[in-house]
Amino acid sequence: MDAPDPATADLPLRLDQQLCFSLYSASLALNKVYRGLLGELGLTYPQYLVMLVLWERDGLTVSEIGERLFLDSATLTPLLKRLQAADLVSRRRAVEDERQVVVSLSEAGRALRERARTVPAGVLCAADCPAEELAATKRQLDRLRDRLLRR
Template identity: 55%
Template sequence: MTTQVPQTAPGEDWLRLDRQICFSLHAASRAFNGVYRVILKELGLTYPQYLVMLVLWEHGETPVKKLGEHLRLDSGTLSPLLKRLEAAGLVHRERSTRDERSVEVRLTEEGAALRERAAQVPRRIMSATGFTLDEMRDLRSRLDALTTALDAAALEEAPGCH
């Protein structure tokens, strides 16, 4: 597959840091994480723990493998997160009775109850951005489309996938 490289306008240096969308996304992600860190401290959660809780609040009891798929995390990254959430009394892990290779994760009563306190997090994040609800929806949609396009491009570039 031949990739077309856009022509650089005279005097425009595409290798400048301020021209890199990857850096803009990285900087925005770090800024988001900083805001989340402050807000989630009140809930006793880190940002990755919050993401795990979001999946469990939405889907209920979930196999670790499925949880990793939702979060785009491998089990090596997910296991320590779940261990800390379990130590905090928010989740319980148990081998599946249907398939002993699978571990199911479910909320404890305390984990389920935390959802009510977490309900204010998205509003506080939106307030921190200064964006309207429509702008937030549009940004999320564009980022989802970007992720899909980049996932597809990565598959095309992977050895043996041509």
């Protein structure tokens, strides 16, 4: 029996062979792009994600927002407090169940949507690849996420 080739024996443990590192470093690069684009809106990336959810459907509970973003309420609450302090959202206890907090857009939060329309085009420009390629990559990442969440 041949001994393992030392040149390839440690290949699975090389940083550049790790899927997690490719995803992580791509995420860092993407967040840097978003930081530049969102700075003009006065939003952080996580705040932008919350706003995207509320622009799709206003008046959601904290748990409904968390489900969409794969975040728990302990992570969301400080984010929502900062958005409320910036007068972009309001938070109130649900009438039917006071344990739930409903988050709604303020007038300023609704108006911010128009200014945010340039963000996706800015990301596409920064990626410097066809929109179809980004869409295909997104579909692959969504499938990977869904498979990992099923474990």
